[in-house]
Amino acid sequence: MPAQFPAPDVRNPVILPDGTAHPGTVFLKPVIEHPRIEVGDYTYASAHHPPQDWGATLAPYLFPFSPEKLVIGKFCQIASGVQFITASANHRYDGFSSYPFAIFDGATAPGRPSMPGPGRDTMVGHDVWIGAGAMILPGAEIGNGVIIGAGSVVGGRIPAYSIVGGNPAQVLRPRFAPEIVTELQKLCWWDWPIDRILQSEAAICGGDLDALRKAAARY
Structure with a gap:
């Protein structure tokens, strides 16, 4: 167990051997100030070229006035180049034209014929x-414990603890048997205090369900 785990409000949690913080890795919760984005503790993102505005980089079409939200759980790991295309990027395509006339004359009030209705929130579970x-x-709904392959294009509802990949992304296989997934969903280790999580690091990362059960029973 490390001598000191960074607090969830630390901007740059990775410390390099020379003692400096790695600028390309951030805990997202303290760096995103966006009224339509919610991020859980210890979720981090990495970028080869760190942006000035992490929120705008991750979700470029989510505006402060957007009706939808982007919700990301705890302990998620977001690699460089990931983008969330939220519902405000949508166009109408049920008529003769998908052109958004309303955005060019400054009158984008609800009800304009060329604008789509509000879309669903985009939801990401814990430990994704x-x-x-x-x-x-x-509007994607990504369950807890999901692994998404590099370059995948993901929509719809992704079951918890599955591995998905491709364009469009498909479930390649479940990570664990259904009964194990059910138990992991009940244990919710991501809601434990961080010191308790670190004490159970071997069980969590090594897939030792019996040890995880015992750790849960001690508290």
């Missing part, structure tokens, strides 16, 4: 790993 360059489509 999103590989480099993946794109998450509007």
Whole structure:
């Protein structure tokens, strides 16, 4: 167990051997100030070229006035180049033209014929790993423990503890048997205090369900 785990409000949690903080890795919660983005503790993102505005880089079409939200759980891992294409990027395509006339004359009030209705929130569970360059489509619902392959284009509802990849992304396989997934969902280790999580690091990262059960029973 490390001598000191960084607090969830630390901007740059990775310390290099020379003692400096790695600028390309951030805990997202303290660096995003956006009224439509919610991020859980210890979720981090990495970038080869760190942006000035992490929120705008990750979700470029999510505006402060957007009706939808982007919600990301705790302990998620977001690689370089990931983008969330939220519902405000949508166009109408049920008529003869998808052209958004309303955005060019400054009158984008609800009800304009060329604007789509409000879309669904984009939801990411806890302990989700999103590989480099993946794109998450509007209204996606990604379950806890999901692993998303690099370059994947993900939409719809992704079951907890599955591995997905491709364009469009498909479930390649479940990570664990259904009964194990059910138990992990009940244990919710991501809601434990960080010191308790670190004490159970071997069980969590090594897949020792019996040890995890015992750790849960001690508290």
